[in-house]
Amino acid sequence: MAINPMHQFEVYRIGPEINLGTVNLSFTNASLFMIISAITILFLLFLGTKKKLLIPSKTQFITEMSYTFIAKMINDTAGSGAKSFFPFIFTLFMFVLFCNMIGMLPYSFTVTSHIIVTFMLAATVFIGVTIIGFIKHGIKYLELFVPKGVPIILLPLIIVIEIISYLSRPVSLSVRLFANMMAGHTMLKVFGGFVISLGLLGGWLPLGFSVALTGLEILVAFLQAYVFAILTCIYLNDALNLHH
Amino acid sequence: MKNLKEISTRLEIAKKKIKKKQIKNNGSNVASLGKALKISTELVAAVVVGTALGFILDNWLDTRPWLTISFFIMGVVAGILNVIKSAKKMHKNFKK
Numbered sequence: 001m002a003i004n005p006m007h008q009f010e011v012y013r014i015g016p017e018i019n020l021g022t023v024n025l026s027f028t029n030a031s032l033f034m035i036i037s038a039i040t041i042l043f044l045l046f047l048g049t050k051k052k053l054l055i056p057s058k059t060q061f062i063t064e065m066s067y068t069f070i071a072k073m074i075n076d077t078a079g080s081g082a083k084s085f086f087p088f089i090f091t092l093f094m095f096v097l098f099c100n101m102i103g104m105l106p107y108s109f110t111v112t113s114h115i116i117v118t119f120m121l122a123a124t125v126f127i128g129v130t131i132i133g134f135i136k137h138g139i140k141y142l143e144l145f146v147p148k149g150v151p152i153i154l155l156p157l158i159i160v161i162e163i164i165s166y167l168s169r170p171v172s173l174s175v176r177l178f179a180n181m182m183a184g185h186t187m188l189k190v191f192g193g194f195v196i197s198l199g200l201l202g203g204w205l206p207l208g209f210s211v212a213l214t215g216l217e218i219l220v221a222f223l224q225a226y227v228f229a230i231l232t233c234i235y236l237n238d239a240l241n242l243h244h
Numbered sequence: 245m246k247n248l249k250e251i252s253t254r255l256e257i258a259k260k261k262i263k264k265k266q267i268k269n270n271g272s273n274v275a276s277l278g279k280a281l282k283i284s285t286e287l288v289a290a291v292v293v294g295t296a297l298g299f300i301l302d303n304w305l306d307t308r309p310w311l312t313i314s315f316f317i318m319g320v321v322a323g324i325l326n327v328i329k330s331a332k333k334m335h336k337n338f339k340k
Contacts, residue, residue: 161321164293168286172285172288224281
């Protein structure tokens, strides 16, 4: 029985060690679970779109629901101009959601509880949005850092503050997802450990907590995927429509 | 054909029910919890980024510790600004 609550976050190598120069490219359990989530998404969407019934089956219903959910979210937050980014945001949402949800299964590994994974996702969004902003508005995109109606004496200070605020976006995006997932899973493990150490006599209370926390964690898993996607939409909106 | 008509009436009824529910729990759903989580990390992230930026610049320009201190303060300001901005945005959306 692994009592150490952080043991579940350990990344280990599966199969042979692959080195590309100084970069270690070995296949790990993290890679395995990313592939599992990707395949699960593909499988679900394939099943859901195979038979197009008027009265949808359960899988078709889930597929259609996830489509309308994201489409509506993009329309509400980023406007109709962002329709062409639907595939990216849908992929992002589904990937984060399935990584979180598959991490909830016993004996599995939560990919999103590692900050490097979430930071890569957030950095992709951040760099992509910045490039889109520059393509759309050219050098005018820098006006984002200059709020209107600021006295000229204060301008250097304000610009630095705005730049810090802009650079904090990927950090807040990645830390939020990573911290929520890791804290939740650690807490579950700690309460699970209490059940074992208190035994048959006093173990019932932490067991109840564990059950309640599992429910909460499933909510958080969905919520964090949702927040990740909606913030991507908001950043996209800032890049597409400069003044609002 | 009769089947289709029945479905459409059932759909109408279901849509009305959903509308009623949406009016009832306006604002007290999952999205609000998401917003709360969003604001809390925004404040912290700006402070972290500001301090890190100051630290890097300090090492680069050999001015330790002044830039770290001033960038820390600016990071705090940026964090508070972030929170105010997103709170304003939420307010605007809520009014709609």
